[in-house]
Amino acid sequence: MDTITTVAAMQAEADAARCDGRRLALIPTMGALHDGHLALVRHAREQVGPEGHVTVSIFVNPTQFGPGEDFDAYPRTLDADREALLASGAGVDAVFAPEAREMYPFGLPPLATVQVAEMGWYLCGASRPGHFDGVTSVVTRLYLACRPHLAVFGQKDAQQLAILRRMTRELGFGIEVVGHPIVREEDGLALSSRNRYLSPEERRQATVLSRALFAASHAAGQGERSADVLRSAMREQIALAPQARIDYAEIVDADTLLPADTLNPQGASGGRYLAAVAAFVGETRLIDNVTLRVGDSGRGD
């Protein structure tokens, strides 16, 4: 497992692997790896096969953090991350861990950016203006450095995944975007690098996010089709935790991310919707989501 720190060296390794006929997978991360990340890495290995080439990028991207957010505090644990990758059994070929000056050679902020209009303006984008422009711009840089055939992202960042799918297809990268289901603790909490910020009491109360989503999913499975009813059900759950402060609790179309009125099997995404929540638990902002499907199966997942 090589650790590569320059774009040029990463491109050279990727080009050589491509010309050897290997399939290349990229898993972009900000490090602080947990079992959710390792599930992405193992999924990538399954996708490209034993002869394939798997790169995990580790880069805490400054341009996706807003003023007052946790860029400085964000955990940087490269040695532990490398050990976790070695121990994962996924056979990682390369860790791409550039410095900021390698990704932003003209300094910050960059002049050149990649944007996906509209899809980044609501949900998390409403409370984190510019966040998704930072994400799309850095993922473009990572794509161009690592030249993968496919890239694996976690479904936990559902809005990010939808935006990156759109960007990747619309700009014509020739890269397959693969989403991987959320990995959860036994009590339902979605794994996140930010969970380590939680005090024991906050950690206990943080389960209201997934409880809210499971309530919405259950109601949809029972035939509830009103998005407002589902939103209220989620809000009621989150209100049960005194240390949780809701940012949003939304029902949106799974592909366009536009707010839904009614769950409709003939909707824009063929009856797929996201129930998505964001809440501060203490000072820590957490997000989570589940997909609701109506129509053929009629069940949420």
Place this chain on the structure above:
Amino acid sequence: MDTITTVAAMQAEADAARCDGRRLALIPTMGALHDGHLALVRHAREQVGPEGHVTVSIFVNPTQFGPGEDFDAYPRTLDADREALLASGAGVDAVFAPEAREMYPFGLPPLATVQVAEMGWYLCGASRPGHFDGVTSVVTRLYLACRPHLAVFGQKDAQQLAILRRMTRELGFGIEVVGHPIVREEDGLALSSRNRYLSPEERRQATVLSRALFAASHAAGQGERSADVLRSAMREQIALAPQARIDYAEIVDADTLLPADTLNPQGASGGRYLAAVAAFVGETRLIDNVTLRVGDSGRGD
């Protein structure tokens, strides 16, 4: 010389050529090819050598035209363009000529765009808002389809060239941007696909653009360092043509495109400045520029 119309087929050809160890060059054009374009193509062939792979893209990109501009009228002459490329002696390997739906698979306008802040806001960007966002976005798509090692652009579109240089380096495409000197008619008029719009009298008067630039270059060569004096000299020349209506006549730093006060050998671009003009001659908007160098050589070119 293949004509390729899909992104997937173009990527496959480029990948095969790369893995054969060939150097790939791309010359992005909107067609209506003239001797200026053919000079770019021959220059690309010289750069990649006889074993290299040269692609000319021909795509009239809708997103870089504003309302009321000449998108519908822009000449589309694919058969003649192909003949001109065959006759050029440059040994073009591929013409990439996609339909709009291939470049914009989700329709128009696209949600995903690439932008270079600031550099696209003045000069031509001031009178053509959004133009350079269209250029950077389509060149990104062309880069991703054609996967070249180098891309050749004409210096006539100096602002475009500076913006694309910045974009290409800052996003980390791993592509060398090559600028090629302006090709001119004997009377000084820069070659342009839009020159065919000119009536004979307009064509005669259109020489004031290059005359204005040569006047500025001459004055700078004689030691004039005041940008305002050079601007006035250019305006005076253009005013001599009754059918010419000036859009801008500017002296800017060659890399940053910021307006200059004084030509300074220690300036941001090491003493390189652009004298740049845009003017309507009749209904046709024409642009032209020359590079002014102060310092080591002290001469304009």
